[in-house]
Amino acid sequence: MPPAGTTTVLACVAALIALGVGSAPFGRRQATSPVVYGASAIFCLVAGAAALGALLARAAPDQAILPLGLPWTGARFRLDPLSAAFLIVIDLGGALASLYAVGYGAHEREPQRILPFFPVFLGAMNLVVLAADAFSFLVAWEVMSVTSWALVLAHHQDAENRRAAHLYLVMASFGAFCLLLGFGLLAGPGGGYAFDTMRAHPPGALIAGLVLVLAVLGAGSKAGLVPLHAWLPLAHPAAPSHVSALMSGVMTKVAIYAFVRIAFDLLGPPQDWWSVLVLVLGAATAVMGVLYALMQTDMKRLLAYSTVENVGIIFIGLGLALAFKAQGLVVPAALAATAALFHAFNHSLFKSLLFMGAGAVLGATGQRDLERLGGLIGRMPQTALVFLTGSVAISALPPLNGFASEWLIFQGVLVSPQLAVTALKFLVPAAGAMLALAAALTAAAMVRCFGTAFLGRPRSPQAAAARETDPWSLGAMFALAALCLVVGVLPGFVIDALAPAAALIVGGHMPDQVSQPWLSIVPIAESRSSYNGLLVLVFIAASAGLAALAIHRYASGKVRRAPAWDCGFPDPSPLTQYSAGSFAQPIRRVFGPAAFAAREIVEMPPPGDMRPARFIAVVRDRIWETLYAPIDLVIGRIADRLNRLQFLTIRLYLGLVFLALVGLLLVLAIWV
C-alpha cells in the first residue's frame, strides 16, 4: 500500500503551525531559535520526502477531507502530481532556509518577531499547494500573506521597512481579492467550491476569460508580474535574509502554482488570446525586471528584481504552453509546460542560494549597498564560491541548471511556427528575442553584482574586516550550489520527474529522458536538438585540466606579487575602481532612455568658479509614475472628500444605510 502522502504533509503542516504558536512565549530566548529552525527543517524534509515519493511513484491523487472551515463543505486537501512538484520546491527551499537560519538566526536581535511566524509561513505555503477547495485555498493563501507580512515587518524600526510592509499588505489584499472573485466566478451560482466540482463544470468562454484575467492579476501580483511587481523589490530586502530567500525563491512559486492550477487545471480548454496576454506580460516582465536589477545598488533589491525577471521567464513558458494547448498540440505544450515548471524549480534553487549569500554578506559587513562592498572573495572565500555558482546558474550558463531550463524554453519557442494564430506568429519570436535579451542582461547584472561585492578592493572598512559566515549557513548554501550543479548536469531526471505534473496540466508529457543514450536531454527528436550537460561538464573539466597540466609542465611556474599595474599609474585609493554605478553606465545609456526616461546631467561651473563639477544621473520609475502614483493620488483625493462622512449625525447615517438597502434591493429586482 502506498503511503498516504496527503496525511503526511498535513501532519507536517500541523506540526509547523504548532511549532510557530508554541514558540511564541519563548521567542525572546536565544536558545529557542536553533530549536525552532531545526524542527522546521525536519518537518519540511518529511513533507518534501512524502511529496517526492508520491511524484516518483506516480501515485494516484490522494485526497483527505477534514471537518474544518465552512460547516457544510469541510476542507479538502489533495496531493496530485502538480501539488507534489510544487511541494518539493517549497519544502526543499524551506528546509534549506531553516538550516541556514540555524546559523543566521543567531545574529537576530529580536527573534520573537520572527520565530512564531516563520514555521507558520512554511506551513501555510504547503497548505496552499495542498488545498483542493477554494475556501481552504484562500485561507491558506491569506495566512501565507499575513505571516510573510509580519516577517517583512520584523525590523519595523526602519521607516523604509514599514513602507515596504504597507505596500505589501495593499498588494496582497488586492491579489487575494482578485483570486476570491475568480473563485467565486468559477464556483458559479451553485457554489461548488471544491476544485473537483469546478473541474467537472468548466465555465463558459466569457466567464473563463474573466477568471483568467483575475488569476493573472491575483497570482501575478504575488509572483511579481510587471506592472504588479512594485511591492516585491521593497518587501524582499526588508525581511531577514532567510525569509527573503523563502519569499523570493519559494513564495513566488506558490503564486505560479496558483496561476497554473486555475489556468491549466480548473478553467477548461484555453482560448487563444489567453496565451497572448500571458506571453506579453511574461516577456515585458522578463526584460523590465532585469533592467531594473541592473540599476540597483542594493544587493538584495537587485536580487528581488532578478526574481521579477525569472517570473517573467516562467510566464513565457506558461504562455507558450497555453498557446499549444489551445491549438491541441500536446507534445509542444508538454515541452513548454515542463520547461516552465523546470525553470520554477531551478529558480527556487539559485535564488534561495543568492539571497542566502547576500545574507551572509550582510551579516559579515552590515552592508547591502554594493558601493560599500568589494574584495570579499579574499575574506569570505567559501561564500564567494557558492555565490559565484549561483550567479553562473542564474545567468543561464552551461553546465549549470539555469541553462538547461532556458534551453528548453528556447526549444519551445522553436516549435511554435506550428501555431496557426496570427498574433502569436509575431509575438512568439519577439518573446524569444526578449528572453534572449533578458538572459544576456542577467549575465551583465550578475557580473556587476558579484564583481563589485566580491572582487576588487574593499570600498569600506566594514568590507575590509569581513569574516566568513557560520558553518550552518555555509552548509545550506553549499547544498544548494551542489543541487544547481547536479540538476544542470543531469536535467533528464528532473524532466522525467515533472512528467506527471505536465501530463496533469496539458494532457501529455515529454519523451522519456533518462533512457536516452549518455543521459542527454532530447525534447522532441535527436536530429532537432539535444543537449548533454554531463558531457559539456566533462569536456570543460577535461580541457581546463589538460590546459592547466600542459601549462604547468612546460611554462614557467614563477609568480611574483606586485602592485596592480593599471597602465603604470599607481593608485592607492579603492575609490578609483569601477563601482556598481559606473559599471551599469553603458547599459543605462543604451536602454535607460526608453525604459526609465534616464537622463545624464553634467553641471560644469564656469572657469574661475570654485564649485565642483557635478554629474547627475536621473532614473525614473515609469511604471510607478504612470500606474501607481495616479491611483495613489485619486484614492487620496477621494479619501479627503469622504472624510466629511466621519462627522455626520446619527439620522444621516441611518438614512445612508436605508438608501443603500433600497438601492441594492432595486438592483436585485431589476437583475432577477
Place this chain on the structure above:
Amino acid sequence: MGVIRDLSVQGLQMMLVLALAPLLTGWVRRLKARLLRRRGPPLLQPYRDLWRLMRKEVVLAHNASWLFRVAPYLIFAATWVAAALIPTFATGLLFSWSADLIAITALLGSARFFLALAGMDVGTSFGGIGSSREVMIASLAEPAMIMIVFSLALLAHSTQLSTVAGFMLSSNVGLRVTLAMALVALLMVAVAENGRIPIDNPATHLELTMVHEAMVLEYSGRHLAVLELASFLKLLLYISLIACVFVPWGLAPVGSGLAAAGIGLVAYLGKLVVAGAMLAIFETSMAKMRVFRAPQYLGAALMLGLLGALLLFVSRGGLR
C-alpha cells in the same frame, strides 16, 4: 572500432582548431600589415608570442584572488569546447549532439562571464571599464546571435549544427531573404564578439576605447598566453561557424572515408584563408566607432536577426 575512430576524429578536430587558431590570427595580422604597406610580422609570430609568454614569470597584483588565476583556464576551456563542437572538415562528429548551437552560444557566454569578472578582480579602473563595456556589447550581441540561431533552426528544423550544415548542403535551400539577413547579422556579431574593428581594436593598448585588451591588462606570463590562445580560438570559431553554415561545401558527411575527410580539410583551410583575408581587408578599410555607436551597430544586427526569424514564422506557418 567505430567508437574509437569517432573518438579519434573528435580528438583530431579539437587539436586541429587549437593548432590552426594562432596561424589564422598570424595570417590576418600579416595581411593587415601588408595592406598598410608595412612588412608585418611573420606568419608564425603568434606561436612565438605564446611560447615567449609561457616562459615568462607571472606578475600578480597584490590583491588578485584565486578567481584571477583560475579564470584563464575556464575561459580557454569553454572556448575550446565550443570551437571543437563546430564541424570544421567533417559533420557528424561524435559529440556534436552534446551541445547544439544555443549551447555553443551559451558556452561563449560562460567564457565572457569569467573574462568580465577577471577584469574586475584586481580592482583597477581599466579592468572595470573593459568589463562594463564588454557586458554592454554582449547584452546586444547575444540576443542577436540567438535570433540568427532561430532563423537557421526554423529553416533546418534543427539547432544541431551537423543537421543545419546538412540542410544547407541539400538542394532545397534556394535563395532566401532570411538567409541573407542571418548572414549579414552573423558577420556583424562575429566582428563585435571578436573585438575587431569597428567595435574594438585588437591592436590597441593604453587607450580609453579598448574593451578586450582592458580586461586582460593585468594578466601576464602563462595566464596571458592562455587568454591570448582563447581569443585566437574564438576568431577561428566564428569563421568556422560561418563557413559551416553558409559555405558548407567540402564538409565530409557522416561515415565517409579518408578521401572525403582530406577534401574537407583542404576546403576548410581554403575557407579560413579567404575569410581571414576578407577580415583583414574589412578592418583596414574601416575606422573604429565610438563606443556608444556600438549599440546602434548591434541593434541593427539584432533587428536583422529578428526580422529574419519573423519572416519564417509568418511565411512558413503550419509546415512543421
